[in-house]
Amino acid sequence: MRPTRAALLIAATALTPALLFTAPAFATDASPATTSVTSTTPVTTTPATACPAVPSDAGTPVDEMTEDELRAAIQDILADENAGKGVLREANEALGGTVDAMRAFLETGCRTAQAEDDTVSVVRILNVATQNGDKRVIQEANDLLDARTPEALRTFLETGYALAQAEDDSVAIVRILGVATKNGDKRVIREVNETLDANTPEALSYFRWTGYRLAQAEDDSVYIVRMLTDPNISDAMYDAIQAVLDDGSPEALRQFRTVGQYEIDG
Known part of the structure; x- marks a missing residue:
C-alpha cells in the first residue's frame, strides 16, 4: 500500500x-x-563555517583566552573551506585588530557574519526554487527571510532545506x-x-x-x-x-x- x-x-x-x-x-x-x-x-548547500561555541570547544572561555589562543581560534575558522564571505571578511579584520577585537569576533561577530552568509545562501535557494515552482522551499525560505533568526537560518541550511x-x-x-x-x-x-x-x-x-x-x-x-x-x-x-x-x-x-x-x- x-x-x-x-x-x-x-x-x-x-x-x-x-x-x-x-x-x-x-x-x-x-x-x-x-x-x-x-x-x-x-x-547544493554546504553551510558556512559554524562559529565556535562559547565557551570554546577547547574548554577555555573566550574572555579567558590568551592572544595566541584567540588568533588560533580565528585561524581555524579561516581554514574552513566552507567559510562564507562575511565570516572571512570579519575574521580577517579581527586578526588585524586588537585583542579586544578578536575576542568580540569570537563572542558575537562571527555569528553575526555567519547569519549574513546564511541569508545569502537562503536567497540563492529561494531564487532557484522560484524558477522551479518548488512551493514548500519557497514558503520556508520566505518565512526565514522574514524572521532573519540566525539559529533558524542555520537549521534550515543544515537540515530543513533538504527535507523541504x-x-x-x-x-x-x-x-x-x-x-x-x-x-x-x-x-x-x-x-x-x-x-x-x-x-x-x-x-x-x-x-x-x-x-x-x-x-x-x-x-x-x-x-x-x-x-x-x-x-x-x-x-x-x-x-x-x-x-x-x-x-x-x-x-x-x-x-x-x-x-x-x-x-x-x-
Whole structure:
C-alpha cells in the first residue's frame, strides 16, 4: 500500500491539468512534466563555517583566552573551506585588530557574519526554487527571510532545506508519474515507482534532476521508432525520424516527440 503516494497523486492531478494536451497524430501523448528540461537543479548547500561555541570547544572561555589562543581560534575558522564571505571578511579584520577585537569576533561577530552568509545562501535557494515552482522551499525560505533568526537560518541550511526540497521533489515526481501513465512510458513509470519506494531525499533528487531525463529519453526513443511502422508515413517524416534518431540526445528526442513531429509537412 502507498497511501502517501496516492494522496500526492490526487493533489498533483488536481494541480496540473494545464500540463496535459492531446497530440494530433500517432498517439495521444500528454505533455511531459517540465522538470528535466526547463528547471534549474536546486542549490547544493554546504553551510558556512559554524562559529565556535562559547565557551570554546577547547574548554577555555573566550574572555579567558590568551592572544595566541584567540588568533588560533580565528585561524581555524579561516581554514574552513566552507567559510562564507562575511565570516572571512570579519575574521580577517579581527586578526588585524586588537585583542579586544578578536575576542568580540569570537563572542558575537562571527555569528553575526555567519547569519549574513546564511541569508545569502537562503536567497540563492529561494531564487532557484522560484524558477522551479518548488512551493514548500519557497514558503520556508520566505518565512526565514522574514524572521532573519540566525539559529533558524542555520537549521534550515543544515537540515530543513533538504527535507523541504524532498517534499517538492516528491510532488514533481508524482506529476511525472501521472503524465507517464497517460503516455504509457514504461521506463519512466518503473523508475518513478522505484524512486517513490526508496523515498529518500537523495533518490528523489537524483531521479528528478538526472534519472528522469534519461528514462524519458528511452521511452521517447521507443515511441519514435514505432512511428516508422506507420504504413502511410511520408518521406519527410521518415527522414526527420532518422535524423532525430541519429542525433539521439534526450533533448532532441523530447523536442521531436512533443513538438517537432507535428511540424513536418505531409
